[in-house]
Amino acid sequence: MKLTKINKSYGDKRVLKDVSLDFPAGKITVMVGPSGSGKSTILRSLNLLVTPESGKFDFNNHHIDFSNGVSNKEKLAVRRETGMxxxxxxxxxxKTVLGNVIEGPTQVLKMTSKEAQQRAKELLTKVGMGDYSDAYPNELSGGQAQRVAIARALAMKPQYVLLDEPTSALDPELELSVLKVLLQLAKEKQSMVIVTHNMAFAKQVANKIIFVEDGEIIYDGVPEEFFSSNNPNERIKNFIASMTMENLK
Structure with a gap:
């Protein structure tokens, strides 16, 4: 999965500026950066929820030049291979928890109800929600609902799972329950792109770190160098310190 010279504006504000990135298969790419930096816009460009004005997107057999526009057929094809x-x-x-998870496979992938339910139950068990098939979303905690959302994404058998701040609305204990699921998926080599503010999680799970600021890529490389005390980029060091509260004193 690759973006080349992507540009996106909202009105007079240019939110992505000639962004070029690749997201390796079987790896965990984590995007970090201050709020409003363009991270979510990049992520949403990967499943065409956002359509940049220019640049190219290459993913499997999909080769899209945004300057030519994107058809609904192309959008649907990409979204079948990505889970958001x-x-x-x-x-x-x-819909119940089970109903939420089987919706995509039965409607989009045309699985039989029996096949979809079997896979859904396996995935719900995998994310620790096997006993909640008949529950409704309003009966779940935030952490439980997010784990169901992850199961729903996986039910589509996506090549890449894209996660936009999946734990930022949760308290620390509930956040941990979701991060454990993502860590397990990482061990299984599920391709993922994650936008997060959780530096401890990013450090533990990432194969690749991307630091975005003001619509530009400031860092694109391995986590060891990014988190190193010897990182020569003072902006990155200050960002990490602020996010981990090292500079609280």
């Missing part, structure tokens, strides 16, 4: 997990879960409130 949002900060606010986006579960269907009128």
């Amino acid at each position: 997990v949002f900060q606010d879960y986006n579960l269907f409130p009128h």
